[in-house]
Amino acid sequence: xxxxxxxxxxxxxxxxxxxxxxxxxxxxxxxxxxxxxxxxxxxxxxxxxxxxxxxxxxxxxxxxxxxxxxxxxxxxxxxxxxxxxxxxxxxxxxxxxxxxxxxxxxxxxxxxxxxxxxxxxxxxxxxxxxxxxxxxxxxxxxxxxxxxxxxxxxxxxxxxxxxxxxxxxxxxxxxxxxxxxxxxxxxxxxxxxxxxxxxxxxxxxxxxxxxxxxxxxxxxxxxxxxxxxxxxxxxxxxxxxxxxxxxxxxxxxxxxxxxxxxxxxxxxxxx
Amino acid sequence: xxxxxxxxxxxxxxxxxxxxxxxxxxxxxxxxxxxxxxxxxxxxxxxxxxxxxxxxxxxxxxxxxxxxxxxxxxxxxxxxxxxxxxxxxxxxxxxxxxxxxxxxxxxxxxxxxxxxxxxxxxxxxxxxxxxxxxxxxxxxxxxxxxxxxxxxxxxxxxxxxxxxxxxxxxxxxxxxxxxxxxxxxxxxxxxxxxxxxxxxxxxxxxxxxxxxxxxxxxxxxxxxxxxxxxxxxxxxxxxxxxxxxxxxxxxxxxxxxxxxxxxxxxxxxxx
DNA sequence: CTCGCTTGATACCTATGCGGTATAGTCTGA
DNA sequence: TCAGACTATACCGCATAGGTATCAAGCGAG
Numbered sequence: 001x002x003x004x005x006x007x008x009x010x011x012x013x014x015x016x017x018x019x020x021x022x023x024x025x026x027x028x029x030x031x032x033x034x035x036x037x038x039x040x041x042x043x044x045x046x047x048x049x050x051x052x053x054x055x056x057x058x059x060x061x062x063x064x065x066x067x068x069x070x071x072x073x074x075x076x077x078x079x080x081x082x083x084x085x086x087x088x089x090x091x092x093x094x095x096x097x098x099x100x101x102x103x104x105x106x107x108x109x110x111x112x113x114x115x116x117x118x119x120x121x122x123x124x125x126x127x128x129x130x131x132x133x134x135x136x137x138x139x140x141x142x143x144x145x146x147x148x149x150x151x152x153x154x155x156x157x158x159x160x161x162x163x164x165x166x167x168x169x170x171x172x173x174x175x176x177x178x179x180x181x182x183x184x185x186x187x188x189x190x191x192x193x194x195x196x197x198x199x200x201x202x203x204x205x206x207x208x209x210x211x212x213x214x215x216x217x218x219x220x221x222x223x224x225x226x227x228x229x230x231x232x233x234x235x236x237x238x239x240x241x242x243x244x245x246x247x248x249x250x251x252x253x254x255x256x257x258x259x260x261x262x263x264x265x266x267x268x269x270x271x
Numbered sequence: 272x273x274x275x276x277x278x279x280x281x282x283x284x285x286x287x288x289x290x291x292x293x294x295x296x297x298x299x300x301x302x303x304x305x306x307x308x309x310x311x312x313x314x315x316x317x318x319x320x321x322x323x324x325x326x327x328x329x330x331x332x333x334x335x336x337x338x339x340x341x342x343x344x345x346x347x348x349x350x351x352x353x354x355x356x357x358x359x360x361x362x363x364x365x366x367x368x369x370x371x372x373x374x375x376x377x378x379x380x381x382x383x384x385x386x387x388x389x390x391x392x393x394x395x396x397x398x399x400x401x402x403x404x405x406x407x408x409x410x411x412x413x414x415x416x417x418x419x420x421x422x423x424x425x426x427x428x429x430x431x432x433x434x435x436x437x438x439x440x441x442x443x444x445x446x447x448x449x450x451x452x453x454x455x456x457x458x459x460x461x462x463x464x465x466x467x468x469x470x471x472x473x474x475x476x477x478x479x480x481x482x483x484x485x486x487x488x489x490x491x492x493x494x495x496x497x498x499x500x501x502x503x504x505x506x507x508x509x510x511x512x513x514x515x516x517x518x519x520x521x522x523x524x525x526x527x528x529x530x531x532x533x534x535x536x537x538x539x540x541x542x
Numbered sequence: 543c544t545c546g547c548t549t550g551a552t553a554c555c556t557a558t559g560c561g562g563t564a565t566a567g568t569c570t571g572a
Numbered sequence: 573t574c575a576g577a578c579t580a581t582a583c584c585g586c587a588t589a590g591g592t593a594t595c596a597a598g599c600g601a602g
Binding site: 002004042044045062063074082083085094125 | 315330
Binding site: 545572 | 575577584587590594595602
């Protein structure tokens with residue numbers, strides 16, 4: 001697949017007519033037909049219904065059209081932004097972060113940075129804690145914010161703060177009735193959802209080892225790839241999930257209760 | 272610019288070495304060098320610093336690398352999703368919406384739809400009210416949710432509800448002190464921000480004509496392209512802005528107060 | 543129903559440009 | 573300073589995009 005094919009397809013989808021689309025693209029009609037055929041063959045799906053006039057998009061074609069529009073816009077925007085960046089000799093600060101920091105202090109930090117250094121371009125790259133160490137080493141990022149201690153002598157770590165952990169509970173679960181803090185052993189014999197699945201060690205391991213320390217055995221443990229998915233499963237009543245307090249802002253259709261355990265915290269680590 | 276060039280650049284950026292990258296791409300090294308040169312020439316900016324070994328990315332190159340990764344991922348994902356859609360013969364419901372409905376009832380509607388019809392693929396397309404009429408006619412969308420009455424005999428309109436309007440006020444503005452409803456003439460001699468700039472008629476016209484009806488003359492009126500920008504300017508203390516009540520969820524760093532006027536409402540229209 | 547017009551597909555040719563090979567030039571580290 | 577690793581340049585062959593001519597299939601007017 002090729003950007004050219006996307007451009008061609010967008011023109012045809014917009015004009016609903018190969019001949020007019022070809023004129024707009026400043027090419028002859030037969031090459032256009034062929035490129036669209038190749039695109040359909042590559043995807044393995046018919047995008048256009050040619051047996052009617054004006055021609056129609058299939059459902060797949062309609063979806064592909066919307067996506068193609070956005071991809072092309074994104075490419076163009078990237079080109080312009082990169083050019084601007086290169087020409088202006090502005091500095092770029094590249095910040096790696098794990099998703100949960102998006103709902104904590106990171107947006108404020110970024111806003112303040114931009115306010116204080118308007119000439120600085122701040123770029124945000126979502127990376128898991130373990131990936132940040134490597135990204136830092138090869139200068140993909142300049143600084144990272146994670147939740148897991150990944151020991152590496154080449155990397156300096158600063159603990160910004162310890163954040164309380166809370167329990168995410170489906171709306172109609174018995175535990176969602178009360179409001180006060182819950183002891184950790186509430187989780188015994190409950191279905192638990194943890195994240196991320198990989199790479200290890202991860203926030204999932206922190207939670208599981210905290211439970212193991214306290215001798216608490218959940219009924220079933222399901223691993224998912226990320227925080228958003230975990231909370232989605234909680235909302236779908238699959239089980240409970242332990243998350244940093246700041247993640248409460250993410251969804252309001254589930255209940256959260258504090259955890260009554262001194263060690264139920266998660267560090268926010270700058271590397 | 273070309274997807275191939277993005278793939279090549281990603282390989283070089285990752286390997287920090289043309290020769291190894293070329294091996295991974297299963298091509299010889301000279302063509303790779305040339306493609307990267309052409310890419311740099313096309314963008315007009317140097318992406319790599321070749322005078323050091325291992326080679327380094329410029330700031331622009333670092334930015335372009337992150338963007339290229341995301342674009343390539345998006346393209347691949349689109350291809351798979353389109354294929355799945357075409358193969359499975361699933362139905363797609365394409366919903367057009369104006370951004371303000373994202374903070375009102377639309378997410379709930381979509382969630383219910385997905386719950387009730389799991390076999391249905393719901394696609395969301397952001398379009399201004401005026402664009403929705405056209406999108407509906409050529410089947411780009413199946414249904415639209417907007418805020419402006421665009422009279423067109425070919426299109427059926429259903430008013431879902433009338434939503435109250437509220438006034439968005441910067442945090443340190445004198446009006447942000449109180450909490451109760453404000454009369455419309457509070458806006459007299461105040462700087463006002465309205466959106467969207469085009470196409471007309473838009474929500475901006477609804478607000479402006481409401482003010483004109485009441486004989487209220489703002490000091491200065493600034494038009495911006497969209498709701499998010501408008502609220503951004505409010506936060507930056509450029510002026511006040513009238514928004515639907517549901518948009519209050521968007522930003523918490525500014526104040527909102529009800530408007531004490533029976534007609535200070537905005538319809539939510541399904542077309 | 544038919545004729546003519548519009549429009550997309552097919553066949554074949556041309557030419558742009560991608561990738562390959564050979565080689566020169568340059569930087570790094572011992 | 574020299575060997576080795578690495579990128580740029582020059583040039584060639586071929587794959588493929590685009591062009592031209594033409595066919596086939598719908599659609600509308602009469």
